[in-house]
Amino acid sequence: MRAAHAEWTKLRTLSSTAWILATTVLGTIAVSAATVLATDTGHCAAACYEDTVKLSLGGVRAGQAVIVVLAVLTISGEYATGTIGPTLAATPRRLPVLAAKAAVIAATVAVAGLLAVAGSLLAGRLILPGNGFVPPSLTDPLTLRAGLGSVAYLVLIALLALGVALVLRDTAASVTTVYTLLFLAPALTAVVSDPRWHARLEKYAPMTAGLAVQNTLVVPKPLIGPWHGLGVLAAYSAVALVAGGVVFARRSRG
């Protein structure tokens, strides 16, 4: 508990934290609103079958990029400045340090994510009718699943970044690695025309699989179910955290 309090103090007192969290919330809402604004029913065939919830949550894809920076900096920042020394002197056992860091980051991201997701859904609700769509009910179980699932998505992304940063300990290398892991698959699906590879990338890449939790339509059948998709991302995060934990526990502080 004292370790968690210490982690919270370190996170809270960094001036960058407030900036990053504000950017996450405002950036997510802004990109979501822009996505909804750019979409109308002009080209719809007989019926749109638009997943208005998923559309309203479009900004989560941008918000995750900021969350990655926050999570990576909590680890690599300590190594860069040497704060890791006092941290480990105060709590010599590594596992509680890791658990405290993960818990504090997860809680912080969950709160920021909740604000970002709620803001995005509200923005969607305000903008959608003007573009000819029927806005989604915010209390519908599917809307709640997509919304809370998106918050969980952001938390899992933060934990993934935390694990990678523990292994690499370097800001630049960690941010680049996590971004490549997240964005390479969608980039490749854009240029690869083979349908089997499309399906594989959609189902097993962390970002595309994890965002399946935003689906509220069952037609056309998504390649991966909402919870399965989030499960795939959780597996990536777990592997990264375990690898990071093992490296962190074995290595002397340098």
Next chain:
Amino acid sequence: MTITPYRSATTGKARATGLLRAEWTKLFSVPRWTAALAAAVLLTGLVSLLSALGSGDEQGATPSLNPFQDGGHYAYTTLGGNAELITQVTSSSGNGVKAGLMIRESDKPGAAFAAVLTDAASGVHLLSSVDGDLPGTAAKAPVWLKLSLSGGTVTAYSSADGTAWQRVGTTSYKPTTALGGPFVAAPDTTVVTRQFGSESITGEVGRGSAQFEHLSIGGTDPGSWTEREPMEGPAADPNGPSFTQTGPGAYSMTGLGNLGLDPFASDPVKEALGGVLIAAVTIAAIAVVAVTAEYRRGMIRTSFAVTPRRARTLLAKAAVLGGVAFAIGLLAALASYGGSGLRARGVPDITEWPVPRAIIGSGLLTALVAVYALGLGVLLKRAATAIAIALVTLTVPMIVTGGLPLSAATWLERLTPTAGFAIQQAVHRYDTAIAPWAGLAVLAGYAAIVFGLALWRQSRRDA
């Protein structure tokens, strides 16, 4: 005692090479960065290799860089050898209808062909399965057209009066057999449909008709023409393709479907070079840390103390990083193209234009990415922020456009640094956002602005 002030004995040229060597040494003295560069090239090749070996491609012809739709209607007689086809297209009706003369290997779809035509939208063109689309004058119906086959070469002409001919262009014609006659085709009308949260573009078969007069082969109308078999649908369709004589040497023809470059074909070169993104991302990260590490460790003060003209140090850094990035991008493109070459269907030959443009362009692309990222690193001084901005702006369409209307997605691909990846295009598609060099120019613009701002900021602040 007199003190002689110190004057450096080195010349300007020696200083420049010294600066470049200093930056080169700093870059390659970090083993991790060198390893990352090598890993980026390897990973690029590996991704292409895996997707090539894992793809379920059927065996078949190598994907073409001039993918054609071979629709429309045509009538022909067999040409004995060299021949000259002449007609006057007096009128045409239909959206973007194309009417003219065609010489083709056989009546099979996809056979080699060369055609001269007048396009109701854009005038006279020479279309060929070898050279693609060569535009001529802007003349529309009524216009005279001439197609002459002579010793493996087809030459196209157009004329306003049938006596003064203007050359449109020449293309090679290799087949030993030749059918010749008039044709009418109309491009597909594209229909954008939004459903289930994404947009799709489909083509609806176009229809057009045209009147031909003074139709002749070698000066006379052969009289007996064979019509192409209807492509699909019931032959009895009263609105289907037709070819009827309306007078001596005068005919009326209706055709369905397009003869021309297929806007829906996939781009084999862009697909094969998809992995270059890995190299670009790695270079961007290294370019950022190459300067932010100097700020963090205070090395920058030493660098600026040695070369007080800060702009020179930064320019040397940009030159070294840009050069290395060009080499890495080129290697990655070659590895990526080589890996994709193992597909069952293969890739277009590496010497076939515009493949060299796409590959060398990939090198230029990574070089510009390096300069852009370096500029961000100088401006922001912090690795995390600079890398995040560089990578997010570079991959923005990949992360935010899913589900966006195509028009909005297209504008993002035009206006963000991602536009640079357009240099890898080899086929013009319906969703092509920006021309290859124009796209690279957009990225160059970002690099120039950001690096320019960096030079300006750096001369005005503490190191």
